[in-house]
Amino acid sequence: MNKQRLTSTLNKAKQVCLEHGRKFTIQRKQILQILLTTDVPLSAYELASCYKLRTSSSVSVMxxxxxxxxxxxxxxxRRxxxxxxxxAYxxxxxxxKRETSLFLICRHCQKVETLAVSHSDVAKLFPHFDDAGFTSQTKQFEMLGVCNECQAKLA
Amino acid sequence: MNKQRLTSTLNKAKQVCLEHGRKFTIQRKQILQILLTTDVPLSAYELASCYKLRTSSSVSVMxxxxxxxxxxxxxxxRRxxxxxxxxAYxxxxxxxKRETSLFLICRHCQKVETLAVSHSDVAKLFPHFDDAGFTSQTKQFEMLGVCNECQAKLA
DNA sequence: GCACAATTGATACATTATAACATATCCATA
DNA sequence: TATGGATATGTTATAATGTATCAATTGTGC
Incomplete structure (x- = not known):
């Protein structure tokens, strides 16, 4: 993510927090920023380490x-x-924007690509889904595999 | 799962193992049987407990x-x-049969319903999926929500 | 019996996550 | 100003999930 988009996202994030009557504290900002500026997903423990490295301050895993x-x-x-x-994104x-997403997760480089899916597509995608009478609360699907670039490297 | 189907599945399971040049040991059979005869998913630790309860023998979590x-x-x-x-199933x-599956997991009763999805449907219905040039190795999707029955109860 | 692979046991440890309770901070307002 | 409530963070302990390693056992073919 480039600098301009990062700034704009962080500003918007602050707005979002305020709209929820919550605060955009320095720690929340730092954690979000770390996630926005890494290209692979991070665990909570990795985030805590990163935080220490980047900020000369620290934050408990809790x-x-x-x-x-x-x-x-x-x-x-998203988790x-x-x-x-x-x-983060x-x-x-x-x-x-709260549409359903499909995350394409590369087993080699760990990078994640995101595609949008409409709810009606989801219903269409799975035959008999409507018959099941199931009320979905899921807004994301995850697919593991090999991305374009890694495939080229491996070939 | 009824008794007849259980027996047939266990027999088939033994075949499958032998076809892979592996054994269908008593422990493997017990673990599979526990999974086949419960209607909710179990963790590895829960399986170890169950094993002790059901068999008067035991098995390490490892x-x-x-x-x-x-x-x-x-x-x-499947995990x-x-x-x-x-x-299990x-x-x-x-x-x-190795098709792609969609697991509908109920947040209330934990029961899991399974739907089949063809691979071509997966590719077709996520817009831009082909553009992504991603090679999927995923054979399952998971959807959390509320099942038919629980919804009726809650209403 | 012996060699070999597959399986399991046992111990230790790593990773991921939550519980419980204390403290701090901020803001509205009495 | 202070005080009360909501939000946020600190701290410690512990639970839950999962892996590494090496030893022991079991079964099978030779």
């Missing part, structure tokens, strides 16, 4: 979990279930 | 993980990433 859970609740961060790691991204 | 990982490798068991738990099920 706080990292709380911060992540807060940032998730306002849709600024990848298949990796137990976390990602620009506030101009489809992920932030 | 072994449970090895057994699960083996059973997964021959497609007799649910969103719950860190494991499920009849050998007559679509899941066993």
């Amino acid at each position: 706080s990292v979990y709380r911060i992540l859970s807060f940032l998730e609740s306002v849709n600024l961060v 990848l279930n298949s990796a137990n790691k976390y990602i 620009g506030t101009d991204s489809e992920v932030f | 072994s449970v993980y090895r057994i699960l990982s083996f059973l997964e490798s021959v497609n007799l068991v 649910l990433n969103s719950a860190n738990k494991y499920i 009849g050998t007559d099920s679509e899941v066993f």
Whole structure:
């Protein structure tokens, strides 16, 4: 993510927090910024380490979990279930706009690409889904595999 | 799962193991049987407890993980990433037949329903999926929500 | 019996996550 | 100003999940 987009996302993130009557504290900002400026998902423990390296300050893992859970609740961060790691994305991204997302996670380089999926597509995608009478609360799907670039390298 | 289907699945499971040049040991059989006869997913630790209760024998958690990982490798068991738990299914099920599956996981009763998805449907219905040039190795999607029955109860 | 691979046991450890309670900070307002 | 409530963080302990390593056992073919 380039500098301009980062700044704009951080500003928007602050707005989002305020709109929820919550604060955009320095720690929340730092954690979000770390996630926005790394290209691979990070675990809570990795985030705590990163925090120490980048800021000459520190944050407890417990706080990292709380911060992540807060940032998730306002849709600024997502947890990848298949990796137990976390990602962020620009506030101009489809992920932030609360559509259903498909995360393509590369097993080699760990990078994650995001595609948007409409809810109607989801229903269409899975035959008999409507018959099942199941009320989905899921806004993300995860797919593991090999990305374009890694495939080229491996070939 | 009824008794007849259980027996047939266990027999088929033995075949599958032998076809892979591996054994269908008593422990593997017990673990599989526990998974086949529970209606909710179980964690490795829960399986170890269950094993003790049901068999008057026991198995180390380490072994449970090895057994699960083996059973997964021959497609007799699946791990649910969103719950860190494991499920099995009849050998007559679509899941066993290696199609892509969608697991509908109920947040209330924990029960899991399975739908089959063809690979071509997956590619077709995520817009821009082909553009991404991503090679998927995923054979399952997980959806959290509320099942039919629980919804009726809650209403 | 012996060699070999597959399986399991046992111990230790790593990683991920939550519980519980204390403290701090900020803001509205009495 | 102070005080009360909500929000946020610190601290410690512990639970839950998972892996590494090496030894022991079991079964099978020769």
